[in-house]
Amino acid sequence: MAEAPAAAASAVQPVGPLLAVRGLNAWYGESHVLQGMDFDVAPGEVVTLLGRNGAGKTTTLRSIMGVMRKRAGSIVFADRQTIALPARTVARLGIGYVPEERGIFASLSVLENLHLPPVFSRSAMSDQEISDLFPNLRERLSSQGTRLSGGEQQMLAIARILRTGARFLLLDEPTEGLAPVIIEQIGRTIGLLKERGYTIVLVEQNFRFASTVADRHYVVEQGRVIDMIKNRDIAANLDKLQNYLGI
Amino acid sequence: MLTDLIGIPIQALAGQLLLGLINGSFYAMLSLGLAIIFGLLHIINFAHGAQYTMGAFAAWMGMTYAGIDYWWALLLAPLVVGLIGVAIERLLLVRIRNLPALYGLLLTFGLALIIQGLFRNYFGASGLRYPIPAALSSGTNLGFMFLPHYRAWVLFVSLAVCLVTWFLIERTTIGSTLRAAQENPNLVEAFGINVPRLITITYGAGVALAAFAGVLAAPIYSVQPQMGADLLIVVFAVVVIGGMGSILGSVVTGLCLGLVEGLTKVFYPEASSVVIFFIMILVLMVKPEGLFGRAS
Numbered sequence: 001m002a003e004a005p006a007a008a009a010s011a012v013q014p015v016g017p018l019l020a021v022r023g024l025n026a027w028y029g030e031s032h033v034l035q036g037m038d039f040d041v042a043p044g045e046v047v048t049l050l051g052r053n054g055a056g057k058t059t060t061l062r063s064i065m066g067v068m069r070k071r072a073g074s075i076v077f078a079d080r081q082t083i084a085l086p087a088r089t090v091a092r093l094g095i096g097y098v099p100e101e102r103g104i105f106a107s108l109s110v111l112e113n114l115h116l117p118p119v120f121s122r123s124a125m126s127d128q129e130i131s132d133l134f135p136n137l138r139e140r141l142s143s144q145g146t147r148l149s150g151g152e153q154q155m156l157a158i159a160r161i162l163r164t165g166a167r168f169l170l171l172d173e174p175t176e177g178l179a180p181v182i183i184e185q186i187g188r189t190i191g192l193l194k195e196r197g198y199t200i201v202l203v204e205q206n207f208r209f210a211s212t213v214a215d216r217h218y219v220v221e222q223g224r225v226i227d228m229i230k231n232r233d234i235a236a237n238l239d240k241l242q243n244y245l246g247i
Numbered sequence: 248m249l250t251d252l253i254g255i256p257i258q259a260l261a262g263q264l265l266l267g268l269i270n271g272s273f274y275a276m277l278s279l280g281l282a283i284i285f286g287l288l289h290i291i292n293f294a295h296g297a298q299y300t301m302g303a304f305a306a307w308m309g310m311t312y313a314g315i316d317y318w319w320a321l322l323l324a325p326l327v328v329g330l331i332g333v334a335i336e337r338l339l340l341v342r343i344r345n346l347p348a349l350y351g352l353l354l355t356f357g358l359a360l361i362i363q364g365l366f367r368n369y370f371g372a373s374g375l376r377y378p379i380p381a382a383l384s385s386g387t388n389l390g391f392m393f394l395p396h397y398r399a400w401v402l403f404v405s406l407a408v409c410l411v412t413w414f415l416i417e418r419t420t421i422g423s424t425l426r427a428a429q430e431n432p433n434l435v436e437a438f439g440i441n442v443p444r445l446i447t448i449t450y451g452a453g454v455a456l457a458a459f460a461g462v463l464a465a466p467i468y469s470v471q472p473q474m475g476a477d478l479l480i481v482v483f484a485v486v487v488i489g490g491m492g493s494i495l496g497s498v499v500t501g502l503c504l505g506l507v508e509g510l511t512k513v514f515y516p517e518a519s520s521v522v523i524f525f526i527m528i529l530v531l532m533v534k535p536e537g538l539f540g541r542a543s
Contacts, residue, residue, distance in 0.1 A: 065437050091439035103434045105427045112423040117438035164439070 016079075018043045018168060018199050019064070024073035026056075026063045026223075033059045035223035036073070041201055046194050048202045048210040051220035052246055057203040058100055060220070061170045064201075065097045066090040077168070092120050096161025100172040100203075104145040104153045111141040114160050121165030130159045133189065151182035158189065169193070169200045175209050187212050207245060219244045255513055261392035263509040269398055269467070271505015272405035276460040277482040278489065278497040279412055280453040285491050286429045287449045290340065290351030295482070296475030297362040298454045301328045302461025303470045304366060307377050317380040317466070324462045325455040332454025336447045344446075359476065366472035374469025401463050408459065409498045416494055425449065484527045490540020500538060 017040035026034040034056050041047045049057040062068045064075055066087035075082045082090050091097070096117075105113055114130070114137070131138050134155045140148060148156060154174055161169060174190075175183045183206075190200060190213045204210040210217060211234050219227040219241070227244065229237050277295060284292045292298075305324035309315035315323065335358065343350045378384075379397045386395040416422035428435045428442055436442045461475070468474055482501075489500030504523050511519040518525075530538060 067433050067437050087433070087437040088439050088441055091437055097434075097437045099434060099437075103431060105430050107426040107430055108423050112427075115420065116423060116427055116435070116440075118440065120439060161438075 017041060017076075018045075018078060019201070020074070020076045021060075021064070022074040022076075024060070024063055024071065024075060026059050026068045026071040028059075028070075033223050034063060034071070037063075037220070037223065037225055039218050039225050039228070041199060043199055044194070044197050045216065046190065046200045046202065046214045048204050048207075048214045048217045049220050050204060050207055050210060050217050050241070050245060052244075053205075055220040056223040057220050058172055059223075061097070061099075061172050061201065061203060064090075064170060065095065067097075091117070091164075091166075094121060094166050094168055096164060096166030096169045098154075098157045098161060098169070098171045098174065100176075102150075102153045102157040104148070104156060106144065106146040108145050109141065110137060110143050110145055110148065110156060113145045113156055114141075114163060117160060117164045119164055121167075123167060124165030125162045127163070130163055133162075133192070134159050151178050151185070154178065154182075154186060155189075158186075162193075167198055169198060171200060172203045173205060174202070175204070175206050183209055205245075207241060217241075257391050258393075260513055263513045264506060265392070265394070265398060265402075265509075267506045267509020267512070268502065269401055269505070270508060271502040272402055272409075273460055273464060273478065273501075274482055274485045274505055275409055275498040275501030276405050277457060277478065278486045278501050279409060279494065280456040281482065281486055282491050282494065282497045283412075283416070283425075283456075284450055284453040287425065287432075287446055288336075288340065288344075288351065289348050290355065291348065292450075292453065293352055293356035293479075294335070294358040294362065295355075295453075295457050296477075296479030297359040298328055298332065298457040298475070299461040299464070299478065300366065300472060300475035301331070301362065302458025303377070303465040303468075303474060304370070304461075305458065306462045306465045307375050307470045310377065317462075320465075321459070321462050325459040328458035328461075329451045329455030333447055333451040335454075336450040340450065341443070341447075363472045363476060370472065372472060374471040377465040377470050379466040397466060401467065404463060405460070408456070412456070413494050413498070481523055484523045486537075487527050488523075488530045488537060490537020493539040496537075496539025 019041040021037055021039050024034050024037040025032070037056070037060055039047075049060060051057050059068060063071045064077075066082065066085055066089070071083065073083060077090075077093055077095065080093065082093065105116070108116065125133070136152050137156055137159060140152065145156065146153070158169075158171070158174070174186050178186070187209060190202070193200065194213070202210065202214060207217070211231060214231050216231060217229045217234070218225045219229070221244065227240075229241065234241070277299060281292055281295055284290060302324045305327055306317070306320035309320050309323065310317075339354060339358075340351065343354060383397040383400050386393055416425060424435065424440060424445065428440075428445055432442045464474070485501050485504050486497065488504065489496045504526070507526070508519055508522055511522045
């Protein structure tokens, strides 16, 4: 199974992967959470990690970002090995991270949350572009960050990393706990970012949502990638997928 | 003109209130530094009193050995002591960052004892005299009381310092980064910000603030090894009463408790040295997280 994802990735995009994860292991204390993750993400792709609770999806994002302290294996991003780099250096390579539960700071206003991450690259979105993309945030800039609704907080968390110039985004369950109409809005935003050439790795429980935005899906179980399904084949693989996810 | 209030001469009352406000402004500056350090490092900086003492001694040594006057000392002593703070953080505190908070408390307590011991060894336990700078050595008769200029200056500067600190933390980018790092340092790091360096700078700044207070104190309290330790006990009570949560809370609590202490000296002098601890016990019973603290 380990060879399949690499082969599939090169079938989608002729260029080499932007992110290549090989034999990634990670631990929380004694607990061995990731046990040899292998997958690739090509430039401009939207890829999801699907799997049950506790499969290791969030830990994978945390490991790529460098927030996980105890990890081993290989993570190559834009031809650079990042496994030993601290999170702040990984971020400066152009990886933007929206954590589980969004990570909006309660002691900061919306504007302060938005301006917290430093701008790294010339491809950064301007405040004007951000404001056009997320008009809801415009009137709430002076509110306390956590006073926003869940959907607005999610928008803010995405806006915050777009402003840094990151072109590779890690989104951890952006639809969790949100109303269908907000989920639709987030789906449209992800579609728009994909059109603009952003590369996105999405952790999702909601595979119906995932199937509306992604190119490919990796199925994660017990800290390993056990399968890869292209989005165009998803209808044919519905039974298999439901079996994997236990729904 | 009214010359006394319920049997207390106005002059005595005003004098004690001024004294109370000045003590209160020292409580405010020191508890501010403690709160900032605690917020980011989760360390109760027991060396804070010793670092205040270092500020006073740095001013005294500068004047005695190098002829550096008060005004330069006000600038240089916090800088030097703050850099020593940076070294303490880089060399010692960084090693215990992932251990329970108790280790930080014990380490800084040990440091405080060493610093005090060194000063006692070289300068003795009795106070050294540090003169009031010539420009502020006189006073003004306000009619109801005599206002020494140096005391007015201390009050003004310490309030200004507290205000500037509040502004830095609540209204600038550095401040919002600091507040975010207090909430979730890992995420702030994942945004490309160097959190370890932020921690070092924060500790250095908190220590410099203590040293600055030490220089301000040198001309009014005698410069001696124990000066910080005596003050710190009260400051800890102030912090418990105010709660660790809020910057403005530390300042307001510090000033108010100074005033309460001053008033107690007028009305019931016997209780003046314990009144703050009495309030602390009351607050702990009614609102354990402190008046301005957030329950966690």
